Amino acid sequence: xxxxxxxxxxxxxxxxxxxxxxxxxxxxxxxxxxxxxxxxxxxxxxxxxxxxxxxxxxxxxxxxxxxxxxxxxxxxxxxxxxxxxxxxxxxxxxxxxxxxxxxxxxxxxxxxxxxxxxxxxxxxxxxxxxxxxxxxxxxxxxxxxxxxxxxxxxxxxxxxxxxxxxxxxxxxxxxxxxxxxxxxxxxxxxxxxxxxxxxxxxxxxxxxxxxxxxxxxxxxxxxxxxxxxxxxxxxxxxxxxxxxxxxxxxxxxxxxxxxxxxxxxxxxxxxxxxxxxxxxxxxxxxxxxxxxxxxxxxxxxxxxxxxxxxxxxxxxxxxxxxxxxxxxxxxxxxxxxxxxxxxxxxxxxxxxxxxxxxxxxxxxxxxxxxxxxxxxxxxxxxxxxxxxxxxxxxxxxxxxx
Ligand SMILES: Cc1cc2nc3c(=O)[nH]c(=O)nc-3n(C[C@H](O)[C@H](O)[C@H](O)COP(=O)(O)O)c2cc1C
Ligand code: SF4
Numbered sequence: 001x002x003x004x005x006x007x008x009x010x011x012x013x014x015x016x017x018x019x020x021x022x023x024x025x026x027x028x029x030x031x032x033x034x035x036x037x038x039x040x041x042x043x044x045x046x047x048x049x050x051x052x053x054x055x056x057x058x059x060x061x062x063x064x065x066x067x068x069x070x071x072x073x074x075x076x077x078x079x080x081x082x083x084x085x086x087x088x089x090x091x092x093x094x095x096x097x098x099x100x101x102x103x104x105x106x107x108x109x110x111x112x113x114x115x116x117x118x119x120x121x122x123x124x125x126x127x128x129x130x131x132x133x134x135x136x137x138x139x140x141x142x143x144x145x146x147x148x149x150x151x152x153x154x155x156x157x158x159x160x161x162x163x164x165x166x167x168x169x170x171x172x173x174x175x176x177x178x179x180x181x182x183x184x185x186x187x188x189x190x191x192x193x194x195x196x197x198x199x200x201x202x203x204x205x206x207x208x209x210x211x212x213x214x215x216x217x218x219x220x221x222x223x224x225x226x227x228x229x230x231x232x233x234x235x236x237x238x239x240x241x242x243x244x245x246x247x248x249x250x251x252x253x254x255x256x257x258x259x260x261x262x263x264x265x266x267x268x269x270x271x272x273x274x275x276x277x278x279x280x281x282x283x284x285x286x287x288x289x290x291x292x293x294x295x296x297x298x299x300x301x302x303x304x305x306x307x308x309x310x311x312x313x314x315x316x317x318x319x320x321x322x323x324x325x326x327x328x329x330x331x332x333x334x335x336x337x338x339x340x341x342x343x344x345x346x347x348x349x350x351x352x353x354x355x356x357x358x359x360x361x362x363x364x365x366x367x368x369x370x371x372x373x374x375x376x377x378x379x380x381x382x383x384x385x386x387x388x389x390x391x392x393x394x395x396x397x398x399x400x401x
Contacts, residue, residue, distance in 0.1 A: 004083065005257070007244030008220050009228040010204055011088075019094050019207025020101075020135055024143055026210070028102045032058060035102075035206065037214035039226035044070055044162075044199030045271075045292030046367070047225075050206075053196060056186040057103040060194035067099045067108040067148075068171070068190060068197040072155050072162035074113060076270040076314060077294035080230035081200040083242045085112075085119050088204060089126045093150060095203030097135060098210060099196045100148040108150040109190070111167050114157045123152055159318040163366050164197050166320070177320050178366035201230050201293070221247035225285035229293070233258045236299030247285040251275070254284065255297065262300045265383070269294030270311040271371035274304070274378045304383040305341050311375040312337060319368060326369025329360040333376050340380070340387050349394040350380070 006012075023031045036051025057065060069092065073081045084092050096108045112119065127150055130136045140146045153171055160166045161176035168190050170176035189195020205227060209217050218226045225247035231254070234240045238259030245254060251266055267274040268291035275282065275289070282289040298307060312334045321327045336353040339345035345353075357373030364370045380387075 003239040003241030003243070003258075005241070005243040005245070007228045008246065009208055009217065010084075010201070010230060010244050012208065014091070014207055014211055016090065017094065017133070017135055017141075019091075019210045020097055020141065022211045023098045023101055024141060024146075028058065031098065031102050031210055034210060034214050038205075038209045038217040039214075039224075040202065040205055040209060040217065041225065041286060042199055043201035043205075043229070043293070045075070047286045047290065050198060050202055053186055053198070054099060054102055057105075057194045057196045060187065062194050064107075064191075064193045065103050065105040066190040066193055066195040067096050067103065067105045068167070068185075068195055069096055069108070069110045069200055069203055070162060070164065070167060070197060071110055071112045071116070071200050072167060073116070073200075074159040074162045075292055075294050076311070077232060077234050077267070077296040078269060078292060079232040079234075080242050080293040082116060082119075083230070084200050084204050085116065086122065089123055090130065091207055092200055092204045093126065093130060094135070095198075095206035096150060097140070097148060098206050099198070099203070101140075101143075101146060103194070103196050105196065106147050106149075108148060109171055110150060110152045111161075111171060112152055112154050114155045117154060120152065120154075127152075158320075159314075160320045160366070160368050163368060166366070167197070168195070175320075177322050178368075180365065222283070222285045222287065224287045229284065229291075231284070231291070231295045232293050233295050233297065235297035236260060236263065236302070237297045245284065248283050250283055251280040251289060254295065255280065258297065260297045260299075263297055264300045264302055265298040265304055265307070267294070267296045267298065267307070267375070268292075269296065270314050271367070271374055274307065274375055274382065276382045279382075304379045304386050305337065308375045308379040309334065309337050309341070312372070315368065315372040319372075323363075323365040323369060325360045326364040326366075326372060329356055329364075329369070330372050332356060333360075333373060337376065340389070343388045344390050346390045346392055346394045350389060352394070354380075 040050045041047040161170045165179035166176040185195040231243045316330045
């Protein structure tokens, strides 16, 4: 049975359509300033300021604009968006409607993870009711010329389609292969038009910010991470579930709430850091222990090298293969990890693997390749007692390639 913890912002309660009504009263410029001043940062992982993104799309001169909600939720250990999608979809759609109002978009898409197909009847019912209530469609709530509607499109199970440009390719009906950035979606998004693309959780914060104000929002969290965060807590703990916590909470505090004892490690998902007990005083926020939403707990009986292997295998399967550092680098790291597991990896070869990791972080085309070495690097660095290196130097050993 999963737990749910309702915190001070996202699940704080707000009257239906109060955010949209408030936005219409305030006008575009004021809403944009409020979102910018709130310091809201994207909740999909990268933490880009939502206000900056929205201002760029609002300022763009274009005959068409789009709003896209990223509900791909493919990161291993992440299941926080599904709570919003199933329990608060209306509020998330309200966030998209406000984005459309300030940016001038007339069409929005919810890009829904294929595995969440069963949510479609509910989501379509909510959209239907919103059309009846006049918050979707033409002249929304009587505001002449404010026209906007939302269509749901299903993904097909590729992790890389959660990456914003891969997602846009997929929306356009192409293979979900990430594009070079720049240009960014704010300039060249869906079908080449300026596009506001945000995570489900980012959008659900919006009605609260518009109704209750930037100052109220900033009173939660830390200086660089305003507000609260939804965490999907899983693994070796008594109370796995979705928790809304204030940014700045320590890992130690969170583990206590989740009923996790005898913990060896905590990971911020496959693409995040994996840390040991000595770092459990770190704070969950963008400037310290950053997570898009995943928090996986590993108990004392787990073998961390196996965890790294598992994550690397996931990346190997999910790499789209477009660029060399990611396509070729991940299998090399995986082979290296197998050597480490067998105690056959010399120190100088491990140095080569770290150097390769750096190249992948710098030279991969998208975030998948860039973050794929994270579990390898952090587990090898933080769990040194779990493996032994070979004493034979690399030049004395024969490696493939
Ligand atoms: C491989 C990969 C998968 C991603 N998956 C998701 C996802 O499932 N949901 C999401 O919101 N962002 C995901 N992102 C981040 C998006 O590219 C993008 O930064 C985000 O949707 C922007 O919204 P935000 O600014 O509100 O966070 C992923 C990125 C990468 C590199
Ligand atoms: S980094 Fe990996 S997933 Fe991203 S474009 Fe390159 S090959 Fe594809």
